Amino acid sequence: MPTKADLARIWAKEKPAVRIGKDGLDAGVIEEVNRQLKKRKVIKVKFLKLTASSDSLDDLIDQLATRTSSEVWGQRGFVVVLARKAK
Numbered sequence: 001m002p003t004k005a006d007l008a009r010i011w012a013k014e015k016p017a018v019r020i021g022k023d024g025l026d027a028g029v030i031e032e033v034n035r036q037l038k039k040r041k042v043i044k045v046k047f048l049k050l051t052a053s054s055d056s057l058d059d060l061i062d063q064l065a066t067r068t069s070s071e072v073w074g075q076r077g078f079v080v081v082l083a084r085k086a087k
Contacts, residue, residue, distance in 0.1 A: 002042075002083070007074055010081055016046035024051055025063055033068045037084050047078045 017036040073081040
């Protein structure tokens with residue numbers, strides 16, 4: 001798990017690597033999140049408000065983490081920090 005300093009740096013300096021729009025969690029989004037996680041290990045993902053209004057945001061985040069085999073490190077509003085699961 002990250003330290004508070006790690007999370008603070010991620011929230012402050014990193015831009016969202018993936019933005020999830022009105023189409024939701026389609027195959028292309030899942031593939032891109034996986035690609036970014038392999039490249040960076042920790043990424044920020046931003047959900048558009050339209051996406052979250054159609055489904056529960058917490059449910060979408062859980063689905064994303066499950067489908068990408070990642071873990072949620074933190075959430076602020078419509079932005080979530082994901083990390084690859086340790087093997």
